[in-house]
Amino acid sequence: MHYGSKGWYVEELKKLGVTKHEGRKLQSLKTYFLANLLEQKKPSS
Incomplete structure (x- = not known):
């Protein structure tokens, strides 16, 4: 699978x-919606 x-x-x-x-x-x-959702769900470090 390709990144992005x-x-x-x-x-x-x-x-x-x-x-x-x-x-x-x-x-x-x-x-684009999946990308935004992933940003929201990622734990901030």
Whole structure:
């Protein structure tokens, strides 16, 4: 999987335990939305 691809974002979010957002599967969301969601869910260091 390529860094920054839709599949990569889905995989990273699943590693964090996120499989759905507001009742929708991650695969049905747009790439830019997944990128923003990952930024929000990442633990800040």
